[in-house]
Amino acid sequence: MDHLIHPIALYLGLALVGLGLCVxxxxxxxxxxxxxAMLAASGVGVILVLMGLNARDALPNLYFYxxxxxxxxxxxxxxxxxxxxxxxxxxxxxxxxxxxxxLLLSAEFMAFALVIVYAGAILITYLFVIMLATQAPTEERTxxxxxxxxxxxxxxxxxxxxxxxxxxxxxxLFTGSMELEPRMAGASQDALLAQLPRxxxxxxxxxxxxxxxxxxxxxDGDLQIDVEGRRALVxxxxxxxxxxxxxxxxxxxxxxxGFNLLNAHPGSIEIxxxxxxxxxxxxxxxxxxxxEIDEEAKAQQARNLMEGRGAEGQA
Amino acid sequence: MxxxxxxxxAQQGFPEPMAAATLAHxxxxxxxxxxxxxxxxxxxxxxxxxxxxxxxxxxxxxLALIAFSRYHLEYSGQTFVIFVLTVAAAEAAMxxxxxxxxxxxRESLDADEWTEMKG
Numbered sequence: 001m002d003h004l005i006h007p008i009a010l011y012l013g014l015a016l017v018g019l020g021l022c023v024x025x026x027x028x029x030x031x032x033x034x035x036x037a038m039l040a041a042s043g044v045g046v047i048l049v050l051m052g053l054n055a056r057d058a059l060p061n062l063y064f065y066x067x068x069x070x071x072x073x074x075x076x077x078x079x080x081x082x083x084x085x086x087x088x089x090x091x092x093x094x095x096x097x098x099x100x101x102x103l104l105l106s107a108e109f110m111a112f113a114l115v116i117v118y119a120g121a122i123l124i125t126y127l128f129v130i131m132l133a134t135q136a137p138t139e140e141r142t143x144x145x146x147x148x149x150x151x152x153x154x155x156x157x158x159x160x161x162x163x164x165x166x167x168x169x170x171x172x173l174f175t176g177s178m179e180l181e182p183r184m185a186g187a188s189q190d191a192l193l194a195q196l197p198r199x200x201x202x203x204x205x206x207x208x209x210x211x212x213x214x215x216x217x218x219x220d221g222d223l224q225i226d227v228e229g230r231r232a233l234v235x236x237x238x239x240x241x242x243x244x245x246x247x248x249x250x251x252x253x254x255x256x257x258g259f260n261l262l263n264a265h266p267g268s269i270e271i272x273x274x275x276x277x278x279x280x281x282x283x284x285x286x287x288x289x290x291x292e293i294d295e296e297a298k299a300q301q302a303r304n305l306m307e308g309r310g311a312e313g314q315a
Numbered sequence: 316m317x318x319x320x321x322x323x324x325a326q327q328g329f330p331e332p333m334a335a336a337t338l339a340h341x342x343x344x345x346x347x348x349x350x351x352x353x354x355x356x357x358x359x360x361x362x363x364x365x366x367x368x369x370x371x372x373x374x375x376x377x378l379a380l381i382a383f384s385r386y387h388l389e390y391s392g393q394t395f396v397i398f399v400l401t402v403a404a405a406e407a408a409m410x411x412x413x414x415x416x417x418x419x420x421r422e423s424l425d426a427d428e429w430t431e432m433k434g
């Protein structure tokens with residue numbers, strides 16, 4: 001397959017998306033967001049339909065279209081909504097829709113980690129800061145928006161620059177990814193089962209292949225699991241025997257991800273920990289409030305402390 | 316003619332390799348999300364919304380990583396999304412502390428208020 005989509009058609013579609021985005025950005029007067037969103041959505045729709053026509057035997061499933069529509073629509077609202085609180089809430093919607101896409105890509109652990117970390121922690125921090133850094137409404141200005149929220153800065157130039165970037169990126173990706181061979185097509189992670197004795201045991205117990213007290217034989221750290229033959233040596237009250245794996249036994253997403261994280265990138269975890277620690281220290285130092293106490297107050301505090309200690313000593 | 320898996324969740328055929336055309340669909344969505352975040356970062360003046368837009372760009376990068384991870388059936392892509400999450404969390408903590416500090420000084424979230432460093 002040479003072209004998934006003709007470059008001219010791709011660029012025209014992206015121009016339509018850019019026009020829609022440019023129209024939808026907030027302006028000082030009226031900003032026709034609905035028209036802009038519809039233009040952008042039609043641009044994306046044209047590109048997706050043309051791609052679908054050329055890739056009829058490899059379409060992503062229906063949920064992909066639903067989730068990506070929600071994700072991109074909510075992302076558009078994040079960028080265009082004049083009120084920061086709504087932007088943050090639409091961002092949560094983007095996160096949830098991306099989690100749907102992650103699930104479609106069989107990354108279950110990351111999908112739920114994303115909900116917990118992003119929607120649960122980071123966005124709540126954003127909402128707190130929006131609450132902290134908002135001016136209280138005054139007598140004359142109760143229901144107004146700040147000027148810097150309602151007027152976008154250089155919408156035309158930003159849109160053109162971004163859309164040119166996307167046009168180049170997608171053009172390269174589409175021609176390049178067609179020639180990219182998958183690295184381990186069809187390779188399964190079953191080799192990991194040799195290090196997961198409890199998982200194998202539990203799967204066997206679930207199917208009733210072994211009894212409750214049976215254990216996989218461990219000869220001085222050498223587990224008797226034969227992954228290639230899909231069987232394991234099990235010791236029970238009636239002696240040792242080879243038991244076949246259940247048919248659908250394979251490592252789960254979390255197990256494979258955990259092995260990859262700790263086997264392939266052990267140093268990166270340490271660095272990530274240091275980054276988080278530094279961020280915490282930095283945030284504490286930045287947001288600390290310095291309390292100025294003059295000499296008189298310090299002396300008074302010291303006297304109070306001395307008196308309190310003296311009273312304790314007498315008692 | 317429609318693909319038979321059109322209405323089926325993807326995990327059911329998980330160890331099977333994903334077609335390159337399907338990968339391209341995900342990459343398109345990722346690129347568009349990145350572009351929307353970039354436009355927001357360039358055009359909005361509210362400091363908090365600007366940082367929200369960087370989070371949007373992190374999201375897009377994560378989606379591309381996960382799509383490639385699925386395409387190659389290689390878990391390092393998902394592992395790197397964990398590090399992207401870490402960096403995003405650290406960035407949010409630092410950036411928001413700075414925003415609160417700046418807001419205390421000028422009572423405004425306008426990025427154009429802070430132009431002293433402009434040449």
